[in-house]
Amino acid sequence: MERFEEELKRAHNRKTPLSLLMIDVDYFKRFNDQYGHMVGDQILHKIGMIIKENIRGIDIVGRYGGEEFVVVLPDTDRKGAGFVAERIRSATEATQIQAYDTVVSVTISIGLTVFPDDAESLSQLIEKADQSLYQAKSTGRNRID
Numbered sequence: 001m002e003r004f005e006e007e008l009k010r011a012h013n014r015k016t017p018l019s020l021l022m023i024d025v026d027y028f029k030r031f032n033d034q035y036g037h038m039v040g041d042q043i044l045h046k047i048g049m050i051i052k053e054n055i056r057g058i059d060i061v062g063r064y065g066g067e068e069f070v071v072v073l074p075d076t077d078r079k080g081a082g083f084v085a086e087r088i089r090s091a092t093e094a095t096q097i098q099a100y101d102t103v104v105s106v107t108i109s110i111g112l113t114v115f116p117d118d119a120e121s122l123s124q125l126i127e128k129a130d131q132s133l134y135q136a137k138s139t140g141r142n143r144i145d
Helices: 002-014 026-036 035-053 077-093 121-140
Strands: 016-027 059-064 068-074 098-099 102-105 108-115
Touching: 002 016, 002 059, 002 068, 002 077, 002 108, 002 121, 016 026, 016 035, 016 077, 016 121, 026 035, 035 059, 035 068, 035 077, 068 077, 068 121, 077 108, 108 121
Parallel strands: none
Antiparallel strands: 016 068, 016 108, 059 068, 098 102
């Protein structure tokens, strides 16, 4: 979170946008319950790799809670963040993960928020992204809000 705060200060000082993606694995508990924690860990690792493959070197990614990831996109407005989020979402949806003798597909939901349009502080950005994520999950999952 320290790097996130630094990027937020930089965006504030430079008057540039900064976007935050909050990503949650859809039905993760079901995967853990059905296939075990080893497969759950495999899913999280694979999604982490997909995220890293679809962001820039200056972007920041980290785990946030059990099956959630946070991605900070400096110098990125809502439109740009939407493109990144869609790349991550569609790459995840297209990925097949081996779960013992079967192959499973995984989807994610993404909440998107932008500084300074949606919020000014770190806590407000996280809260807004979490609300957007909840909206994405409650309106069908495997989507961006």
